Amino acid sequence: MAKSKQQATFVDFQTPLDLAWRVTALIKGHEYSDIRTVVEPTCGLGSFLQASAESFGTSPVYWGFDVNPEYVNTARPALAHMDSISGYIEQKDFYAIDWNAFLSGQPGPFLLIGNPPWITSAAMGAIGGQNLPEKSNFQKHNGFAAKTGKANFDISEWMLIRLLEALQGKRAIIAMLCKTATARKVLRHAWLNGLDAGPSSLHLIDATAEFGVSVDACLFYTHTGFRDTEMTATVYRDLSFDQPLQTFGLFSGELVSDIDAYCELHELNGIEYRKWRSGVKHDAAKVMEFTRENGAFVNGFGERYELEDDYLFPLLKSSDLANGRLQPSRYVLLTQRRVADPTDEIMTTAPRTWQ
Numbered sequence: 001m002a003k004s005k006q007q008a009t010f011v012d013f014q015t016p017l018d019l020a021w022r023v024t025a026l027i028k029g030h031e032y033s034d035i036r037t038v039v040e041p042t043c044g045l046g047s048f049l050q051a052s053a054e055s056f057g058t059s060p061v062y063w064g065f066d067v068n069p070e071y072v073n074t075a076r077p078a079l080a081h082m083d084s085i086s087g088y089i090e091q092k093d094f095y096a097i098d099w100n101a102f103l104s105g106q107p108g109p110f111l112l113i114g115n116p117p118w119i120t121s122a123a124m125g126a127i128g129g130q131n132l133p134e135k136s137n138f139q140k141h142n143g144f145a146a147k148t149g150k151a152n153f154d155i156s157e158w159m160l161i162r163l164l165e166a167l168q169g170k171r172a173i174i175a176m177l178c179k180t181a182t183a184r185k186v187l188r189h190a191w192l193n194g195l196d197a198g199p200s201s202l203h204l205i206d207a208t209a210e211f212g213v214s215v216d217a218c219l220f221y222t223h224t225g226f227r228d229t230e231m232t233a234t235v236y237r238d239l240s241f242d243q244p245l246q247t248f249g250l251f252s253g254e255l256v257s258d259i260d261a262y263c264e265l266h267e268l269n270g271i272e273y274r275k276w277r278s279g280v281k282h283d284a285a286k287v288m289e290f291t292r293e294n295g296a297f298v299n300g301f302g303e304r305y306e307l308e309d310d311y312l313f314p315l316l317k318s319s320d321l322a323n324g325r326l327q328p329s330r331y332v333l334l335t336q337r338r339v340a341d342p343t344d345e346i347m348t349t350a351p352r353t354w355q
């Protein structure tokens with residue numbers, strides 16, 4: 001296979017060693033229990049194996065797999081040269097590995113670490129790549145959607161879910177670089193399907209600086225084998241726990257991106273008497289929008305009117321909401337509450353408005 005096509009289908013941005021070190025330092029500073037087996041499922045040149053071996057030393061056994069034999073041949077001696085480290089790097093296709101059997105044969109607690117390929121199944125299909133799992137409808141789409149683009153998924157999403165499933169009931173840490181959207185989808189899948197996943201966090205990384213790709217990316221950090229699955233995860237600004245940005249989670253089957261904001265405002269969600277009406281947009285804003293000056297309503301042309309209250313409503317624009325201006329200073333004239341409401345009654349009920 002030509003080099004660029006090969007790189008595209010295996011999507012092999014190799015992780016800089018310095019970034020791998022920062023990830024293992026985070027794990028080392030955060031975990032209490034000993035790690036007995038470290039696995040990098042798509043290890044490439046093995047930065048994470050090397051950084052892990054330097055951080056966790058000789059007590060764990062290290063395993064790395066990659067589909068690309070050249071990477072395996074480069075990574076293997078690098079690990080072998082590290083003093084007293086027992087490690088195995090093998091050329092294997094992720095999809096062909098029986099992960100349940102493999103993990104059941106190794107001692108825990110486990111650390112599953114790395115950086116799986118960053119490509120969607122549709123993009124892989126578009127470049128003619130075959131590096132895909134056997135067709136399976138793991139997102140549980142039905143009928144036509146299952147057979148068409150709706151079932152598009154990130155390969156790393158599929159891989160992470162596969163690993164989570166294989167780790168059920170085993171004590172393990174998963175620490176993988178991926179798109180932030182992928183991490184959210186994996187957690188949503190886990191939470192909706194009753195998989196044991198938690199405590200969980202996302203630590204943002206600058207993918208442009210680290211990999212030269214402009215995409216929202218993070219270290220996805222989660223655990224299996226804890227008694228209680230927590231259906232929330234916190235997003236942190238960087239590879240530390242110092243600066244939490246927001247906490248997302250599952251509420252009534254839906255992924256809520258900011259739980260604190262949701263708890264403050266959830267009473268607005270779906271309540272009929274506070275129905276949210278979007279789509280009231282006036283090309284005639286200069287005529288229909290008013291400010292109030294000395295008891296009169298003044299429109300966008302500066303014309304002053306004495307109007308009845310019946311058809312005037314306080315107006316907040318999205319820019320007001322975005323800037324925290326929650327006290328309406330403008331009004332909008334709406335002559336109907338529903339599409340096709342008759343308007344002729346305005347002539348008698350609000351003659352100045354009719355005028």
Ligand SMILES: C[S@@+](CC[C@H](N)C(=O)[O-])C[C@H]1O[C@@H](n2cnc3c(N)ncnc32)[C@H](O)[C@@H]1O
Pocket residue numbers: 009010011012013014015016040041042043044045046047048065066067068071092093094095114115116117118131
């Ligand atoms: C984004 S790179 C990351 C490599 C390495 N984990 C690192 O962090 O530097 C993704 C790696 O996945 C490997 N890969 C892609 N498809 C694979 C598959 N089906 N099975 C095993 N490895 C695969 C590629 O060869 C590549 O080395």
